[in-house]
Amino acid sequence: MPLVALRDVTKTYPSPEKGGDQIVAVDGVSLDIEAGDVYGIIGYSGAGKSTLVRLINALEPATSGSIVVDDTDITSTPERRLREMRLGIGMIFQQFNLFNSKTVWKNVAYPLTVAGRPKAEIAARVDELLEFVGLTDKARSYPDQLSGGQKQRVGIARALATSPRILLADEATSALDPETTQEVLALLKRANREFGITMIVITHEMDVIQSIATKVAVMDGGRVVENGDVFDVFSNPQVPSSQRFVSTVVKGIPSPAELEVLRERHTGRIVTISFRDGDASQAAVFLELATAGLEFELVYGGINDIQGRAFGHLTLAIRGTDDATDAALARIAERVDVTEVA
Numbered sequence: 001m002p003l004v005a006l007r008d009v010t011k012t013y014p015s016p017e018k019g020g021d022q023i024v025a026v027d028g029v030s031l032d033i034e035a036g037d038v039y040g041i042i043g044y045s046g047a048g049k050s051t052l053v054r055l056i057n058a059l060e061p062a063t064s065g066s067i068v069v070d071d072t073d074i075t076s077t078p079e080r081r082l083r084e085m086r087l088g089i090g091m092i093f094q095q096f097n098l099f100n101s102k103t104v105w106k107n108v109a110y111p112l113t114v115a116g117r118p119k120a121e122i123a124a125r126v127d128e129l130l131e132f133v134g135l136t137d138k139a140r141s142y143p144d145q146l147s148g149g150q151k152q153r154v155g156i157a158r159a160l161a162t163s164p165r166i167l168l169a170d171e172a173t174s175a176l177d178p179e180t181t182q183e184v185l186a187l188l189k190r191a192n193r194e195f196g197i198t199m200i201v202i203t204h205e206m207d208v209i210q211s212i213a214t215k216v217a218v219m220d221g222g223r224v225v226e227n228g229d230v231f232d233v234f235s236n237p238q239v240p241s242s243q244r245f246v247s248t249v250v251k252g253i254p255s256p257a258e259l260e261v262l263r264e265r266h267t268g269r270i271v272t273i274s275f276r277d278g279d280a281s282q283a284a285v286f287l288e289l290a291t292a293g294l295e296f297e298l299v300y301g302g303i304n305d306i307q308g309r310a311f312g313h314l315t316l317a318i319r320g321t322d323d324a325t326d327a328a329l330a331r332i333a334e335r336v337d338v339t340e341v342a
């Protein structure tokens, strides 16, 4: 049983203009998020990601479809029970959403105070969380005195305070520089590993997905257009919007402009060979070309590592007769993906 299960979930808003078409923010989304997953949801601005998050934590009702969170169908649950359920979901935001008039300590204590926990329990938990996020020495500081990365670490400590099973991160690193982003992502990874917390990570940045997610859903126009294991989507994206996102981080695929340059510089046929772990070795491919008497040259390429698994793309200029080249490429294509690119 998945921890979060969405079935054919749709959310529409009335048109801002009288008589205009309604806005379909989320359009028939079905997703299963298992306990322990770090599930990345990626899409461009307006794809429907934030709306989906508001539906999952029941801040807004879905227009149709069902959303089951931790065995509770939240589309048919009274508000009182939803408030309890939200204690099981932590949230972190792009703009941190801290109380500027409260100290770091009080910010982290806030959800526990609201939940009416005993003072001694709150004190112990806040100290423990500040230690976890490495901010024990900032307990008495105010948010204004902190860097962006430190603010987000306070946000993470606060989100973890009630020991939620699920953490929703909505563009949580989008306001941070690349180095601080990596520090915050490393902290989230630790929370996932050490507490087994399930994470739903909303982002428009593919490197965030690459760093932290185990699964990914690509959203476009309110729909999930592709989803699956991060390695599978990165190494073999199926739809154009996934391909565009993947091309922002994956090394080794020449852009159309780069292909033009390659075409000018090299004679022969230009072919990209894509390897995924478990495929034939590169040596086997080169041997096939050499045995066929073909001359070849590596003109572009890159190997990627996604969670310890490798895949890559090598672009070769191959010279020889067309017959010999076709026959060799056909044999190679039995083992790995071969695309004639220019």
Ligand SMILES: Nc1ncnc2c1ncn2[C@@H]1O[C@H](COP(=O)(O)OP(=O)(O)OP(=O)(O)O)[C@@H](O)[C@H]1O
Pocket (backbone or CB within 6 Å): 013, 014, 023, 024, 025, 043, 044, 045, 046, 047, 048, 049, 050, 051, 052, 204
């Ligand atoms: N409360 C609302 N009322 C009307 N339209 C809305 C509302 N919330 C979102 N929308 C519309 O729904 C669509 C999806 O918006 P959403 O904010 O979920 O996308 P997003 O992928 O999170 O984008 P961004 O990263 O820019 O926030 C957009 O067309 C948006 O204008």
